Amino acid sequence: MRVLAGVVGFVVVVGIFSSVVRTLVIPRPTPSGFTRLVQKLLHTPFQLVADRCRTPEAKDRVLGPLAPLSILLTLVGWLLFFLVGYALLEVAVSDLGPADAAREAGSSLLTLGFASADRGALTAVDFAAAATGPITVGLLVGYLPTLYGAYARRESEVTLLQSRTGDPPWGPEILTRYAQVDLLDSLPDLFRNWERWAAEVSESHTTYPVLVHFRSPRASRNWLIAMLAVMDAAALQLAINPSRPQAEARLALRAGFVCLREIADSKGIPYDPDPTPCAPVELSYDEFLDGIAHMSGQNFPMERTPEEAWPQFRGWRVNYEALAYRLARDIDAVPALWSGPRRTSGPTLAPRTPVDRKPLV
Numbered sequence: 001m002r003v004l005a006g007v008v009g010f011v012v013v014v015g016i017f018s019s020v021v022r023t024l025v026i027p028r029p030t031p032s033g034f035t036r037l038v039q040k041l042l043h044t045p046f047q048l049v050a051d052r053c054r055t056p057e058a059k060d061r062v063l064g065p066l067a068p069l070s071i072l073l074t075l076v077g078w079l080l081f082f083l084v085g086y087a088l089l090e091v092a093v094s095d096l097g098p099a100d101a102a103r104e105a106g107s108s109l110l111t112l113g114f115a116s117a118d119r120g121a122l123t124a125v126d127f128a129a130a131a132t133g134p135i136t137v138g139l140l141v142g143y144l145p146t147l148y149g150a151y152a153r154r155e156s157e158v159t160l161l162q163s164r165t166g167d168p169p170w171g172p173e174i175l176t177r178y179a180q181v182d183l184l185d186s187l188p189d190l191f192r193n194w195e196r197w198a199a200e201v202s203e204s205h206t207t208y209p210v211l212v213h214f215r216s217p218r219a220s221r222n223w224l225i226a227m228l229a230v231m232d233a234a235a236l237q238l239a240i241n242p243s244r245p246q247a248e249a250r251l252a253l254r255a256g257f258v259c260l261r262e263i264a265d266s267k268g269i270p271y272d273p274d275p276t277p278c279a280p281v282e283l284s285y286d287e288f289l290d291g292i293a294h295m296s297g298q299n300f301p302m303e304r305t306p307e308e309a310w311p312q313f314r315g316w317r318v319n320y321e322a323l324a325y326r327l328a329r330d331i332d333a334v335p336a337l338w339s340g341p342r343r344t345s346g347p348t349l350a351p352r353t354p355v356d357r358k359p360l361v
Contacts, residue, residue, distance in 0.1 A: 009088025060219035166351035168336035171232025277315030
């Protein structure tokens with residue numbers, strides 16, 4: 001039994017240490033089964049409550065603490081399993097019972113030092129446990145600034161988009177508002193910025209998958225919806241006005257769907273890596289016409305008719321629509337126009353800005 005306890009304890013300690021290293025140390029996508037399990041167990045009750053909320057604001061209040069709380073519970077889980085693993089090792093190398101071994105391991109792991117023994121084997125295990133606790137906590141403390149730095153960089157561009165085009169963002173609305181203020185010549189700059197943004201999100205959200213579930217400070221904003229809106233704006237620009245500069249729009253589109261695919265790879269979501277341009281999309285032609293009508297009503301210049309532009313637009317959207325809809329459903333993003341269905345039915349929100357709201361009385 002002591003040999004079995006030693007083997008199990010060693011496997012537990014090594015397995016949890018591997019999870020810590022994969023999650024906090026290695027700067028590349030190295031998924032940890034333990035971390036995923038903790039996040040899934042925590043996500044289920046929060047999502048059940050959110051599914052019963054009637055408004056996007058109420059859902060956002062419920063789901064907002066989910067990702068930060070999962071980080072804390074992951075740390076607690078690591079320490080608990082280290083405690084179990086080291087306690088089993090204590091049992092294997094001494095005549096201590098389970099309760100005394102847990103007391104000895106906990107005293108060392110948390111560096112409290114109230115329990116100790118003089119035996120050499122126990123001392124070695126105690127030293128290992130005493131090093132494990134501070135190292136794990138220290139790595140997490142160093143991990144948080146990196147995590148929140150990536151979150152801040154992500155949200156700054158999302159907030160800039162909201163101040164220019166309203167929230168939640170929508171592809172046709174981006175083009176319309178740029179036309180209203182005579183900024184169509186600045187669209188390449190927008191697409192260039194979002195190409196870089198998509199590359200940064202791809203790197204950070206695959207290395208630290210919990211960032212996918214970090215929500216924006218406002219319920220009407222969401223990083224995924226913002227990226228989808230910019231990609232739709234780029235696809236519309238390419239489909240409707242082929243004579244305008246295309247390089248930046250094409251690069252933004254490619255960076256966007258590459259970002260979505262890399263996130264999907266890190267989460268194990270299947271997708272078609274090479275869809276044909278004529279493949280069907282969930283966005284209907286009538287919804288497309290509504291967007292075109294909105295742009296026409298604001299005198300947005302168009303070189304092609306809707307009938308001519310639709311096959312071109314669909315040929316671009318087929319590269320990213322399915323993954324964007326799947327991720328938007330998984331994270332329960334704000335239900336914006338052209339962003340697909342959610343887990344529960346509810347109203348779709350059109351873009352608005354502070355000037356659209358009623359003034360305070």
